[in-house]
Amino acid sequence: MPIFIVKxxxxxxxxIKLDKDDEHHLLRVMRMKPGSRVTLTDNQGTLALACLDHISPVVLTRLSTSQQPPPPPLVVCLPLIEQRHMEWAVEKITELNAGTIQLITTARCQQQTLSARKMNRLEKVALAAQKQSERAWPLQILDPVPLKKLLVAKKIIVVGTLSKNGQPFSQEALIDRQPIFCLVGPEGGFTSEETNLLEKAKAFTINLGPTVLRSETAAMAITSITQFLIFLQH
Incomplete structure (x- = not known):
């Protein structure tokens, strides 16, 4: 059952009161009746089980609360690919509980800028995925930056690749590497110049397997692997 975010x-x-859109979803889509149980979050890690007391106006009473740990310090660096593929990636990365998506541009990106309308759409996809997966923390989506600028400002830790030179990914790769930045390339991969930049930045390169992956699939794969290794560490 999806959660509702209390502002x-x-x-x-x-x-407890909800905004108009959530009230409509609660009553018209989910068809909740007085006495129904609802899960709420303050978007800062608190989850609450509440009872729907009244429907006109909608009023809920908190019954119990629990705390959800914050997402691991994982930043998924996602290139600007086709919009529908980015939306799919954002949905899955949200469900996999990454903390942040950093959008990036590279030489082979299908687009070099992202309109406010498209960014707003990505944020809506992330919000819907957060509610559906009962996540009590929001996913942060950062405005696109060029790969070169990102390498100057941040230390990219893990780069997903098809290169045979990629290293096996292990828990040891994550030791003392916080936050963890995971980077995948656009369709067509990185240029030789970008590969040289990554090598100079001492990026840790891993092989995601023998088959060619779409960017959004590679992003989900590297997020899943990294989350699993973080889980083993704790």
Missing amino acids: NNPSLANP
Whole structure:
């Protein structure tokens, strides 16, 4: 069951009210009745089980609360690919509980800029995925930056590749590497110049397998692998 995000009530104090869109979803889509149980979050790690007391206006009463740990310090660096593929990647990366998506541009990206409308769409996809996966923390999506600028400002830790020179990925690769930056290339891969930049930045390159992966598939794969290794560390 999807969760509902409560705004302007960080402690989830009773009585609890929802915004108009969530009220509509609660009553018209989910067809909740008085006495129904609803899961809420303050978007800062608190989850609450609440009871729907009234429907006109909608009023909920918190019954119990629990805390969800924040997402691991994982930043997925996603190139600007076709919009529908980016939306799919954002949805899955949100469900996999990464903390941040950093959009990047490279020489072979299908687009070098992202309109406000498209960015807004990605944020809506992330929000829907957060609610569906009962995630109590938002996914942060950062505006696109060129790969070269990112390498200057940040230390890329893990680069997904099809190169036979890629190293096996292990827990040892994550030791003392916080936050963890995972980077995948666009369709067509990195140029030789970009590969040289990554080598100079001492990026840790791993092989994601023998088959050619779409960028969004590679992003999901590297996120899943990294999350699993982080889980083993704890």
